[in-house]
Amino acid sequence: MGNDLPAANPAEPISVERRFQLLVDSVKDYAIYLLDPNGIVSSWNTGAQRFKGYTADEIIGRSFGVFYTEEDRRAGLPQRVLATALAEGKFEAEGWRVRKDGSRFWASVLLEPIRDEQGRLLGFAKVTRDVTERRQAQKALEEAREALFQSQKMEAVGQLTGGVAHDFNNLLQAIIGSLEMIERRLEEGRTDVQPFIAATRTAADRAAALTQRLLAFSRRQPLAPRRVDLNSLVTGMRDLIRQSVGAAVQVELRLARDLWTTWADPNQVENALLNLAINARDAMPDGGRLIVRTTNGKLDEEAVAHEPGLVAGDYVVLSVADTGVGMTPEVADRAFEPFFTTKPVGQGTGLGLSQLYGFARQSGGDVRIDSAPGRGTTVTLYLPRCVGAADPVPVPQKPVVPEPQAGRGTILVVEDEALVRMLLVEALEEQGYTVLQAEDGSAAATVLAGSRRVDLLATDVGLPGINGRQLAQMARSLRPELKVLFLTGYAYGASLDKEPLGPGTQLLSKPVAIDVFLAKVRTMLTPAGGGLPLAAPLSGAPDDPPPVF
Incomplete structure (x- = not known):
């Protein structure tokens, strides 16, 4: 040739x-x-x-x-x-x-x-x-797609920051204005400040709820997953759903027999189900049907190909379908964007579905929408299958309020935000605890390496330099019996979706009420039989494993 x-x-x-x-x-x-x-x-x-x-x-x-x-x-x-x-x-x-x-x-x-x-x-x-020309054309197409993706991402970030700024500015206005009114009335010798105190607390609570929704969207909220039977969960919420959607909406439950168990945070599943039910109600102003369905399902390689982090396999499926007005393709494509809403001003934050999306992906699952104008909407939540029987449903208990008796024990508070550290230290000292404080992990490590008695380490997770997780590992290597209470406002890696926190370790998410914080401290420092807590001695070997973050 x-x-x-x-x-x-x-x-x-x-x-x-x-x-x-x-x-x-x-x-x-x-x-x-x-x-x-x-x-x-x-x-x-x-x-x-x-x-x-x-x-x-x-x-x-x-x-x-x-x-x-x-x-x-x-x-x-x-x-x-x-x-x-x-x-x-x-x-x-x-x-x-x-x-x-x-x-x-x-x-x-x-x-x-x-x-x-x-x-x-x-x-x-x-x-x-x-095939050089083909490769160059493919590379140019990929670069164009990446540029478009970056443009869309920046648009979403702009929308997100604008929405956050708008909502937080309103809440800050309420808080600052109320504090100014309290200050003015106290200067005048007046004591009728309770309405402004209540307004400040309400605004702060709304700000806390907003940050939790944002954390849910970004998959940073702390989760407490366990084995869950979705059929039992849905059945237990039936009356609440019917009350929430009203008499004009007919609620149907179609629950699969022999439903697999899933691994998820039941409280978040309940929130998701209730939010979907309310969304469905709003899409049916003249009434209609709401169908809640559970089933066993599978996602194959093709179904997960375009979803990074999602693996093919068995999933437990929860879907909520309505006979409402439905969505156009343009609206459905943006439904999971934070602060995107088609509801009138004041009737929706635009965070409900984005929160659901974040929860689903953080749980190792996915959520998908099937909708068309005049055909209604079906939102389907995929949660990973978990082998084994469902955990028993815990009986709700009233929060434990600390008794007005002197606290006993020495607590090391580690917090880089000075105002937060001051509040925690003051609250603990009012209860009679001996309190040591440090502004970062390095300062705390110096205290822990010394001879001072320390019964409990209360530390922020997101510390500069040595973070809270690393500090806890270091502390446990010196004081195996030391109890650790993590406080976190940004729970990246601190969720409980891998395994529970280790013995002698607890986690509280900021913002946390002072009463709840004190109750947790008292519970951790009170031995089963009562009496003075044992000090954590110095040692050269670790004992309790640190929590997984």
């Missing part, structure tokens, strides 16, 4: 071999040639000469390794290509190759062994195509 084929005589019949030679040599876009068993080029076609640059006389008799880059030759790639073709029946790949003039091109390569009737290796057939 060289380039110097003899001219065909029209009067003579053309042999099969010559027809094949003419066919191969007429292909201009592909390099089609043969190699002997050692990888030496033994034939050449016009296509090969066109984009590799060698004539048949220049290349026949030389190793095909000359087409590879210097780094690929040093790495032994040509030899591995032949070995792979022999072992697997062919070698197929794309990569950089080198022309005669030293320039590179991106090649699509196919190499197959050729054997005779007895199976003896005669050589290899090699087909190469220059």
Whole structure:
């Protein structure tokens, strides 16, 4: 298969071999040639000469390794290509190759062994195509898509920050205004400040709820998952759902028999179900049907291909369907964006579905919407299957309020925010505790390495430098019996979705009420039989494992 084929005589019949030679040599876009068993080029076609640059006389008799880059030759790639073709029946790949003039091109390569009737290796057939232009076009398309994604992301970030600023400015206005009114009235000797105290607390509570929703959207909220039977959970919420949607909406439960158990935070599932029910109610102003369905399901590789972090497998499925007005494709595409809402001003925050999305992904699952105008909407929540029976539903208990008796024990408070540290220290000292304080992990480590008695380490997680988790590990290596209370306002990595916190370790999410904080401290420092808590002694070996963050 060289380039110097003899001219065909029209009067003579053309042999099969010559027809094949003419066919191969007429292909201009592909390099089609043969190699002997050692990888030496033994034939050449016009296509090969066109984009590799060698004539048949220049290349026949030389190793095909000359087409590879210097780094690929040093790495032994040509030899591995032949070995792979022999072992697997062919070698197929794309990569950089080198022309005669030293320039590179991106090649699509196919190499197959050729054997005779007895199976003896005669050589290899090699087909190469220059796909540089295709690769450049694909790369340009990917760059354009990335630019579009970045643009859309920045638009979403702008919408998010604008929504956060708007809501928080309103709440700050209420808090600052109320504090100013309290200050003015106290200066005037007036004591009728209770309405402004109540307004301040209400605004602060709303701010706390807003941050929890934002954390849920960003998958940073602390979760307390356990094995959950969704059928029991849905059945237990039936009356609440009916009360929430009103008499005009008919509620149907379609619960699968033999439903698998899932691993999720039941409180978050309940919140998600209630929010979906309320959304469905709002989509049916004239009444309609609300169908809550559970089923066992699977997501295959194709279904999870475009969802990073989502794995194919078994899922427990909870769906909420309504017969409402439905969504246009444009609205459905933006439904999970934070602060995006189609409701009138004041009737929706635009965080409900984004919170649901964050919870689902943080739990190892997914959420999807199927909707069309006039056809209603179905929101489907996929939660990972968990083998084993559901955990018993805990009996709700009233919060434990600390008794007005003197606290006993020494507490090391580690908090980089001075105002927060001051509040915690003052509250503990009012209860009679001995309090040590540090503004960062390094200062706390110095205290823990000393001889001072410390019964409880109360530390923020997100400390600068040595963070709270690292500090706890260091402290436990010195004081194995030390109890640790984590306080976190940003729970990245601090969720309980991997495993529960270790013995002697608790977690509270900021903002936390002072009464709740004190109750947790008292519970942790009170032995089962009562009495004075034991001090955490210095030691050289760790005991309780630190919590997983």
